Amino acid sequence: MTRFLRPNIARMAGYVPGEQPRDGGFTKLNTNENPYPPSPRVKAALLEAVTDRLRLYPDPMSAELCRAVAALHRVEPGMVLAGNGSDDLLTILTRAFLGPGDAAAFPSPSYLLYATLLQLQDGRPVTVPYLPDWTLDRAALAVPGLKLVFLANPDSPSGTAMPREQIAQLAETLDCPLVVDEAYADFAESRFHAIPLLTDHPNLIVTRSFSKGYSLAGIRLGYLVARAEIVEHLVKVKDSYNCDRLSQVAGVAALRDQDYLAATRSKVLATRSRLTNALRALGYQVPESQANFVWATGGPPARETFQQLKDRKILVRLMAYPGYPEGLRITVGTDEEIDRLLEALHQIGESRDRRTEPPPTR
Amino acid sequence: MTRFLRPNIARMAGYVPGEQPRDGGFTKLNTNENPYPPSPRVKAALLEAVTDRLRLYPDPMSAELCRAVAALHRVEPGMVLAGNGSDDLLTILTRAFLGPGDAAAFPSPSYLLYATLLQLQDGRPVTVPYLPDWTLDRAALAVPGLKLVFLANPDSPSGTAMPREQIAQLAETLDCPLVVDEAYADFAESRFHAIPLLTDHPNLIVTRSFSKGYSLAGIRLGYLVARAEIVEHLVKVKDSYNCDRLSQVAGVAALRDQDYLAATRSKVLATRSRLTNALRALGYQVPESQANFVWATGGPPARETFQQLKDRKILVRLMAYPGYPEGLRITVGTDEEIDRLLEALHQIGESRDRRTEPPPTR
Numbered sequence: 001m002t003r004f005l006r007p008n009i010a011r012m013a014g015y016v017p018g019e020q021p022r023d024g025g026f027t028k029l030n031t032n033e034n035p036y037p038p039s040p041r042v043k044a045a046l047l048e049a050v051t052d053r054l055r056l057y058p059d060p061m062s063a064e065l066c067r068a069v070a071a072l073h074r075v076e077p078g079m080v081l082a083g084n085g086s087d088d089l090l091t092i093l094t095r096a097f098l099g100p101g102d103a104a105a106f107p108s109p110s111y112l113l114y115a116t117l118l119q120l121q122d123g124r125p126v127t128v129p130y131l132p133d134w135t136l137d138r139a140a141l142a143v144p145g146l147k148l149v150f151l152a153n154p155d156s157p158s159g160t161a162m163p164r165e166q167i168a169q170l171a172e173t174l175d176c177p178l179v180v181d182e183a184y185a186d187f188a189e190s191r192f193h194a195i196p197l198l199t200d201h202p203n204l205i206v207t208r209s210f211s212k213g214y215s216l217a218g219i220r221l222g223y224l225v226a227r228a229e230i231v232e233h234l235v236k237v238k239d240s241y242n243c244d245r246l247s248q249v250a251g252v253a254a255l256r257d258q259d260y261l262a263a264t265r266s267k268v269l270a271t272r273s274r275l276t277n278a279l280r281a282l283g284y285q286v287p288e289s290q291a292n293f294v295w296a297t298g299g300p301p302a303r304e305t306f307q308q309l310k311d312r313k314i315l316v317r318l319m320a321y322p323g324y325p326e327g328l329r330i331t332v333g334t335d336e337e338i339d340r341l342l343e344a345l346h347q348i349g350e351s352r353d354r355r356t357e358p359p360p361t362r
Numbered sequence: 363m364t365r366f367l368r369p370n371i372a373r374m375a376g377y378v379p380g381e382q383p384r385d386g387g388f389t390k391l392n393t394n395e396n397p398y399p400p401s402p403r404v405k406a407a408l409l410e411a412v413t414d415r416l417r418l419y420p421d422p423m424s425a426e427l428c429r430a431v432a433a434l435h436r437v438e439p440g441m442v443l444a445g446n447g448s449d450d451l452l453t454i455l456t457r458a459f460l461g462p463g464d465a466a467a468f469p470s471p472s473y474l475l476y477a478t479l480l481q482l483q484d485g486r487p488v489t490v491p492y493l494p495d496w497t498l499d500r501a502a503l504a505v506p507g508l509k510l511v512f513l514a515n516p517d518s519p520s521g522t523a524m525p526r527e528q529i530a531q532l533a534e535t536l537d538c539p540l541v542v543d544e545a546y547a548d549f550a551e552s553r554f555h556a557i558p559l560l561t562d563h564p565n566l567i568v569t570r571s572f573s574k575g576y577s578l579a580g581i582r583l584g585y586l587v588a589r590a591e592i593v594e595h596l597v598k599v600k601d602s603y604n605c606d607r608l609s610q611v612a613g614v615a616a617l618r619d620q621d622y623l624a625a626t627r628s629k630v631l632a633t634r635s636r637l638t639n640a641l642r643a644l645g646y647q648v649p650e651s652q653a654n655f656v657w658a659t660g661g662p663p664a665r666e667t668f669q670q671l672k673d674r675k676i677l678v679r680l681m682a683y684p685g686y687p688e689g690l691r692i693t694v695g696t697d698e699e700i701d702r703l704l705e706a707l708h709q710i711g712e713s714r715d716r717r718t719e720p721p722p723t724r
Binding site: 002004012013014015022031047051055058087088116122176219220237242243250 | 578
């Protein structure tokens with residue numbers, strides 16, 4: 001029966017998410033989860049929501065959540081759409097804007113899902129390289145007929161971000177919607193946030209996630225903010241009941257505890273700074289990160305180090321992009337986790353030095 | 363920016379789910395929710411799962427859930443795919459099999475989402491009418507180039523179901539995948555269940571839901587069972603983390619409490635029988651239902667009755683399909699809820715009789 005599959009689906013490889021080991025013994029620095037637990041208020045709200053009412057469908061429009069998002073960002077609730085994780089929203093956007101043969105652009109190295117989503121729609125990918133200083137090679141965007149542009153800001157794996165005025169310039173240059181994927185924006189300075197640009201830039205669409213800043217990767221929740229006339233159409237593409245009762249409740253509670261977000265964020269930022277410096281001292285090149293991970297290249301061979309860390313039960317993410325050196329994307333864990341990682345990298349370095357030393361004379 | 367939308371998306375109306383009133387004062391018999399709460403074991407499992415681990419991504423493949431499903435249906439775990447509600451799975455299937463201009467067939471009257479999903483893929487709908495005795499007009503399926511066929515079994519709104527041997531015949535006639543949507547199968551006799559046919563019918567794909575039988579509409583969970591070589595491709599189409607941690611836990615706990623399912627099911631079936639007889643006594647035509655709702659036509663004008671019930675804070679679903687009389691789809695609620703409905707229908711009937719009586723002579 002696989003002969004009935006659409007040819008683009010049959011031949012594609014599929015997106016491979018980062019490893020989720022069932023073995024709890026790993027120090028898990030590979031999928032950019034927040035090392036701190038969700039807000040106690042989120043847990044309290046969830047416990048209260050485990051009632052007989054789970055037999056009822058959730059609000060299909062997640063209205064209370066959208067109102068809370070709108071209040072936070074000072075936009076109209078009609079400009080907000082909730083999703084089953086921001087991946088759901090990226091899926092909705094590609095389905096709404098891209099059909100077979102349609103061209104969409106995204107940077108590289110960046111989130112690999114954009115290419116997968118485009119393949120699922122049988123679209124045509126236009127890759128926009130990052131230059132060595134992690135600015136975009138904007139000339140690559142001069143492609144006629146572009147239907148959609150994705151930009152992860154902060155980017156993954158680099159952790160670098162484009163300031164708001166550069167996003168504005170980009171939006172002005174483009175004659176198509178620009179999706180700014182702000183999954184990591186909670187860890188970035190506010191001058192990198194694009195939502196304030198919506199007033200003057202109707203082609204801007206910003207996606208956000210509860211997975212990272214709000215420590216809720218396990219409940220699957222995200223949202224997008226765009227002009228209301230766009231949101232009205234996107235509603236038709238989403239599953240009727242895409243966000244469940246529990247995640248809606250968790251999202252509202254999380255948004256209402258901005259103090260908790262600020263407190264965990266500042267711990268992550270302090271550890272990120274320490275991790276960046278330590279890796280640089282070990283000889284890695286590490287761009288200045290605005291996210292909850294860092295991107296380390298230029299040190300000892302990344303693939304070997306990845307495996308040696310894994311042997312020591314430390315998981316980081318090995319990432320390879322055509323035209324760029326392999327590197328390690330390392331999530332900013334707790335201070336203890338990062339101490340463990342740095343200690344392991346030291347040991348690995350020392351054993352490598354011993355191996356490469358000339359054999360002792362007799 | 364709406365000019366950048368795909369034309370099929372821009373012009374379509376979108377699926378409208380049944381009303382979910384925020385006002386809790388309604389007797390809600392409109393969206394086929396189970397009137398009984400989820401199993402106490404589900405609630406216990408959920409309460410236990412509200413931990414710091416919600417910061418971590420869920421298992422992308424919902425492996426434990428798939429194993430539990432596989433054990434229940436005596437199939438291999440690789441034949442099971444979990445979804446964010448069975449709507450998610452129906453979406454995955456249309457995206458995998460249908461591109462622009464591709465033809466897919468589904469019965470009418472049936473679940474309206476099939477037409478919406480097809481529009482989203484810019485496909486070509488082939489409608490297969492139900493005959494007056496609620497059997498399918500199979501001649502309408504003799505369309506060259508069909509890529510996919512949907513069949514809701516039990517069907518909605520009729521509640522009627524095709525026995526397994528008829529599904530087998532249909533699968534044998536078709537030269538394309540046949541999706542049997544068994545959202546309501548938990549309320550049907552087992553002779554209507556299609557999963558046992560998978561051994562001999564490689565083109566069969568069966569979807570199931572936790573929303574109805576397991577009283578979990580609020581957590582969004584469903585699964586499909588198909589040949590493993592099909593499932594392998596469908597995995598590429600789904601969102602990486604489509605089922606969250608809490609729903610996976612709830613699903614496993616629900617599957618493990620088959621006694622509870624059997625107990626609530628038998629209450630629903632007893633009430634369904636009583637409701638069917640009472641509606642017939644009121645002059646409605648009601649086909650024999652294998653689901654947790656009944657379909658009432660041929661009584662007083664459905665639209666008027668719908669509104670009069672709503673005025674009395676009783677919500678049922680008014681459904682209109684081209685070529686068929688309007689009718690009321692009524693969820694089998696608790697006995698108390700059905701008493702309330704029947705009492706209201708009596709009152710509505712009496713006040714109609716008074717209006718239509720000749721004016722009293724002076």
